[in-house]
Amino acid sequence: MSPRRTMLAGCTALALALGATACGGGPVAPAGGGDKSLDGQTITVAGVWSGAEQKNFQKVLDAFTEKTGAKTQFVSTGDNVSTVVGSKIEGGNAPDVVMVPQVGVLQQFAKSGWLTPLSKTTEKSVDGNFAPVWKNYGSVDGSLYGLYFKAAHKSTVWYSPDALDQAGVKPPATYADMLKAGQAVSDSGLPAFAVAGEDGWTLTDWFENIYLSQAGPEKYDQLAAHKLKWTDPSVVNALTTLGKLFSDKELIAGGQKGALATDFPGSVEKVFGPEPEAGMVYEGDFVAGVAKDQFGKKIGEEAAFFPFPAVDGGKAPVVSGGDAAVVLKDGKNQKAAMAFLEYLATPEAAAVWAGAGGFLSPNKKLDLASYGDDTTRETAKSLIDAGDSVRFDMSDQAPAAFGGTKGAGEWKLLQDFLRDPSDPKATAARLEDAAAKAYKG
Known part of the structure; x- marks a missing residue:
């Protein structure tokens, strides 16, 4: 046994199983191989990711395989996670793990009896490694069902720094x-904004940042829980502000028609x-990941960011989101699925993903040096430092029929508004x- 493996022998059960943390709780180098305790088993993991995100998540799956011996299979659900997973359960072909992108969908899954509460090992890691807000959003009726990875x-x-420099403006x-x-x-010859109107979820994010800054966190929370109606003047005010941008064809690449034909990667x-x-x-x-x-851009040099700015004298908004791993009761391999979530914690x-880019972790024990560039480290630190003050994506807190379904609810209505x-x-x-219909249902 190597000196490192000897050290791990005195650590927690999670570290024994996965070789993931040092006795002091900080990150350590991958153990390389692991104990292969799940050799011969296979888990199916479903999620919305495609393209670069799916490619980078595959590296996490591969690392789990190397450590435990368990094989993995990723299934892309597209945006309609709730519908796709529901049909797979009804068809007797449920995945073992689902990466759920909306709080409302997680709550729906739990209340439908589809989920298995996470292991005590995972819960202990969440308590020690994450701000309480992440456990709250992953819990339903006091039970932890979702791990925000x-x-x-x-x-x-x-x-583009070149575009702003050419226009003579600063962030x-x-x-x-x-x-x-x-x-x-725009006056310098390049439209100001590319808007991904083909993907309705991007439009909800525009609205949420404007609303949080204009209306404030208290009304944001009330609207997210539908304790405030969408006909409230504060909503109309935010839509009016957003509409001024959407209606300005000089500011949007391709105008409204072009925006509606542009997806997020586009x-x-x-x-x-x-x-x-x-x-x-x-x-x-x-x-940044895309x-x-x-496109081979150097983050921080050829691609940079500025915080979404304060609106009408309000505070600059901090809106977050996340993908939570859940274990389905009808999955065929509960043991390996639970071990996978223990690993993700x-x-x-x-x-693994931090080094690949296009990723932030809410795990405060992750060494910021794991990120590949200063810009990502800056955004990661901002998110961790926000702690419980961050506001979770509003549409992700809503029932899927309203806030998380392609071609329906808020996604479609904001596309119509664009x-x-x-x-x-x-x-x-x-x-x-x-x-009203979705929350009632």
Whole structure:
């Protein structure tokens, strides 16, 4: 037994099983091989990821296989996680683990009796390695069902330094200044913003940042729980602010029609691809992964970000999101599935994706040096330092029928608003009708 393995022998049961942490709790180098205790077993993991995200998550799956011997199979669900997983359960082909991207979907799964509470080992790791907010969002009726492995910092605006330099502007501190900077970029010959209108979830993120800054955290929490109606003047005010951007064809690459035909990866390509069509793209920290992996951009030099700016005198918003791993009761391999979540709860597992890019971990024990660049370290530190003050993505807290379904609910209604932003009050009324039905159901 090597000196390192001898040291691990005195650590926690999780470290014994996975070789993931030192006795002091900090991250250590991968053990390389592990005990192969799950050799011959296979788990199926379902999630929304595709492209670069799926490729990088596969590295985490491969590391788990190397450590435990368990084989893995990833199944992409697309955006309609709830529908796809439900049909697989009904068909007797349930995955073992699902990476759930919305709090509302996790709650729906738990209340439907689809989930198995996580092991005490995982819960102990969550208590020690994560801020309490992450456990709260992963729990239903006092039981921990979801482990937040991947987080997002959704209050970042990414830009081409060359585009801003050419326009003679610097990263803005207020929303009004951002629109002025956008106009300067447009005047220099390049549309200001690439908007991924084909993906409705990006439009909810635009709204949430504006709303949190304008209306404040108390109303944000009330609206997220539907204790405040979407017809409230604060909602109409936020939609009005957003509509001013959506209706300005000089500021949006391709105008409204072009935005509605642009998905998220396409919006990043418009800014950081070989033939730039815009100077800025608003979305979360995961923009960096696409810019780096698909277009070879040096993060911090050729692709940079500024915090989503404060709106109308409010505070700069900090909106987050995340993907929670859950174990399905109807999965065929509960033992290996639970072991996989115990692995995901360790800083070692987070370090695998952190080094690849396009990833933030809510695990505060992950060494920031694990991230590949200073820009990502900056966003990761911001998220960890926010602790319990961060506000979780509002649409992710809603029932899936309202906040998490492609072509329906908030996603579709904000796409309709992008297409015609002339009547914010009418859009607010339609949002309230959809929310009332979904929350009642």
